[in-house]
Amino acid sequence: MSRIRLIVPLLLLTAAAPDAPPASTPTPTTTTTTTTPKLPPTVALQPVAPEEAMAILGHRVVGPDGKDLARLVDVLVDANGNPVAAVLDFGGFMGVGNRKIAVHWTTLSFDPAATTHRITLTLTLDEIKAAPEYRDTAKPAPVVVPAATEQKPGPK
Amino acid sequence: MPAPDVPTPRARRGLDLLNFFLADAQTGFGPFVAVYLTARHWTQVEIGFALSLGTITAMVSQIPAGALVDAIRGKRAVVASGITAIGLAALLLGIWPILLPVIVAQVLHGFASCVLTPAIAAVSLGLVGHAALGERLGRNARFAAVGNGLAAGVMGLLGSYVSARSVFILTAALCVPALMMLPFIDTHHAPPTRRAPETYPDTQRSELIALLTDRRLLVFAACAALFHLSNAAMLPIAAGELTQIASSRASLIIAACIVVPQAVVALASPWVGRTAERIGRRPLLLLGWASLPVRAVLLAFLPTPWMVVALQALSGISGAVFGVMMPLIADDVTRGMHRFNLCIGIFGLAAAAGATFSTTLAGWLADARGDRWAFLGLAAAGLAGTLLVAFAMPETRTTTDTQT
Numbered sequence: 001m002s003r004i005r006l007i008v009p010l011l012l013l014t015a016a017a018p019d020a021p022p023a024s025t026p027t028p029t030t031t032t033t034t035t036t037p038k039l040p041p042t043v044a045l046q047p048v049a050p051e052e053a054m055a056i057l058g059h060r061v062v063g064p065d066g067k068d069l070a071r072l073v074d075v076l077v078d079a080n081g082n083p084v085a086a087v088l089d090f091g092g093f094m095g096v097g098n099r100k101i102a103v104h105w106t107t108l109s110f111d112p113a114a115t116t117h118r119i120t121l122t123l124t125l126d127e128i129k130a131a132p133e134y135r136d137t138a139k140p141a142p143v144v145v146p147a148a149t150e151q152k153p154g155p156k
Numbered sequence: 157m158p159a160p161d162v163p164t165p166r167a168r169r170g171l172d173l174l175n176f177f178l179a180d181a182q183t184g185f186g187p188f189v190a191v192y193l194t195a196r197h198w199t200q201v202e203i204g205f206a207l208s209l210g211t212i213t214a215m216v217s218q219i220p221a222g223a224l225v226d227a228i229r230g231k232r233a234v235v236a237s238g239i240t241a242i243g244l245a246a247l248l249l250g251i252w253p254i255l256l257p258v259i260v261a262q263v264l265h266g267f268a269s270c271v272l273t274p275a276i277a278a279v280s281l282g283l284v285g286h287a288a289l290g291e292r293l294g295r296n297a298r299f300a301a302v303g304n305g306l307a308a309g310v311m312g313l314l315g316s317y318v319s320a321r322s323v324f325i326l327t328a329a330l331c332v333p334a335l336m337m338l339p340f341i342d343t344h345h346a347p348p349t350r351r352a353p354e355t356y357p358d359t360q361r362s363e364l365i366a367l368l369t370d371r372r373l374l375v376f377a378a379c380a381a382l383f384h385l386s387n388a389a390m391l392p393i394a395a396g397e398l399t400q401i402a403s404s405r406a407s408l409i410i411a412a413c414i415v416v417p418q419a420v421v422a423l424a425s426p427w428v429g430r431t432a433e434r435i436g437r438r439p440l441l442l443l444g445w446a447s448l449p450v451r452a453v454l455l456a457f458l459p460t461p462w463m464v465v466a467l468q469a470l471s472g473i474s475g476a477v478f479g480v481m482m483p484l485i486a487d488d489v490t491r492g493m494h495r496f497n498l499c500i501g502i503f504g505l506a507a508a509a510g511a512t513f514s515t516t517l518a519g520w521l522a523d524a525r526g527d528r529w530a531f532l533g534l535a536a537a538g539l540a541g542t543l544l545v546a547f548a549m550p551e552t553r554t555t556t557d558t559q560t
Contacts, residue, residue: 055197057197057199058194058195058196058197058198071194071195073194073199073200074199074200087200089194090399091396091398091399091400091406091407091410092191092395092399092406092407092410093312093395093406093407093408093410093411093414094183094187094188094191094308094311094312094315094411094414095186095187095188095189095190095191096187096391096392096395096410096413096414097391097392097394097395097396097398097399097406097410097413098187098190098191098396098399099396099399099400125404129399129400129401130400133396135519135523136523
């Protein structure tokens with residue numbers, strides 16, 4: 001019994017030991033870089049201007065004619081993180097009858113420089129409406145691809 | 157003969173408008189929340205979480221909410237708290253669409269809805285008594301349907317042309333006139349059918365056991381579950397098809413699909429209530445339940461846009477029947493007991509469970525075999541419900557003069 005009592009605190013000590021150094025290291029670095037926000041030395045800040053990149057989740061998507069068509073609700077990416085397809089939610093009334101359709105990434109054009117942050121789908125509603133609904137993340141996604149770019153991988 | 161004093165016209169109109177405004181306020185919740193949160197840059201996973209939390213709350217609180225309403229004497233105070241909670245939930249959604257407030261709003265709304273359905277039925281019963289309840293429930297359903305239909309139109313326009321947020325601000329605002337109707341609805345005419353709450357615990361327990369083993373209750377709960385198993389996914393799937401085949405006109409046609417059944421409910425409900433009192437519950441139950449498989453089969457084979465709208469009229473028939481008969485049968489089953497609201501809660505739970513499973517079942521069928529099979533699956537559920545009504549559901553109408 002007494003031996004166990006001795007061992008337990010020892011184990012706790014050894015277990016706690018590896019935690020100690022990283023816990024102490026951030027403190028000196030933060031004191032040296034007080035001018036910029038608290039960041040570990042392994043990363044730096046790179047400002048991205050609003051006209052260079054834009055947030056897209058939940059954004060409206062317009063058709064070639066500029067008419068409101070859908071909202072961008074999800075993005076499918078490949079192993080490198082490159083976007084392959086966008087999931088658009090379109091149609092419906094008060095949330096009833098909405099359909100999610102996946103379209104190839106190349107069918108969308110983005111314009112972060114414009115204040116409207118417009119996302120334009122180069123396909124018309126008639127071209128995508130017959131596509132099967134995108135439902136299940138576990139199954140192959142039916143992605144609408146323009147006939148010319150069929151079979152091509154994602155954007156280069 | 158119970159023959160309660162006739163309610164004052166002021167009280168009757170107050171209850172009419174209460175149903176109207178409350179139905180207005182309820183329209184913005186439901187699937188529209190998903191549209192709103194998508195526009196607020198929520199991810200699909202977060203939206204799914206928030207919505208299912210609301211669904212689960214609405215399911216688990218059915219029975220506790222019913223029991224709670226039974227236990228509280230001042231039903232109008234219960235209705236007032238419920239409306240306030242709905243208003244708060246709408247404000248939270250409208251003003252502060254981030255995770256925690258939205259979760260609170262969903263839970264608040266889920267629970268408040270479960271309280272309001274039985275509480276309004278109880279207030280109605282208190283106002284008109286057993287004998288006139290069918291007619292009164294018909295009126296409730298009529299005004300609720302007018303409110304729903306109008307609100308769907310107005311909120312649809314607001315959501316498209318103003319902002320999704322404005323829908324929830326309007327919802328919260330509509331709770332104010334709903335609250336203002338309450339003082340008009342006096343319950344002094346309540347017939348003395350309720351047993352005093354200080355009955356012995358033994359009597360209470362045996363009463364509860366008698367209720368829970370009542371064949372009428374069990375069969376109707378199963379019928380309610382099958383009704384919603386068949387009904388709940390039917391419009392969403394049909395509307396999804398409409399979006400596919402009617403593209404740019406789809407929103408308008410789907411709007412018609414939502415408003416048309418409300419118009420039918422508004423027209424048919426008072427008739428349903430009156431007829432149920434005159435010739436009994438069973439013929440109406442058969443009508444309401446049988447129209448489900450008919451609609452589903454027609455949807456499976458005739459999915460042209462305007463046909464879908466026309467078939468939605470059938471949905472109005474079944475909707476009117478369910479909306480009136482559910483509380484009416486609860487009153488039949490609990491006559492002489494103090495368990496009216498608990499009974500509505502039990503039926504509500506069965507309905508909610510059926511509705512939840514409906515979406516799963518139809519989604520699975522649509523995925524595996526296509527929309528036609530999804531409709532046929534829903535038709536099978538409706539047919540099973542109809543057969544259950546036809547062969548297992550007893551007539552629950554008590555000829556009011558002999559009983560009580």
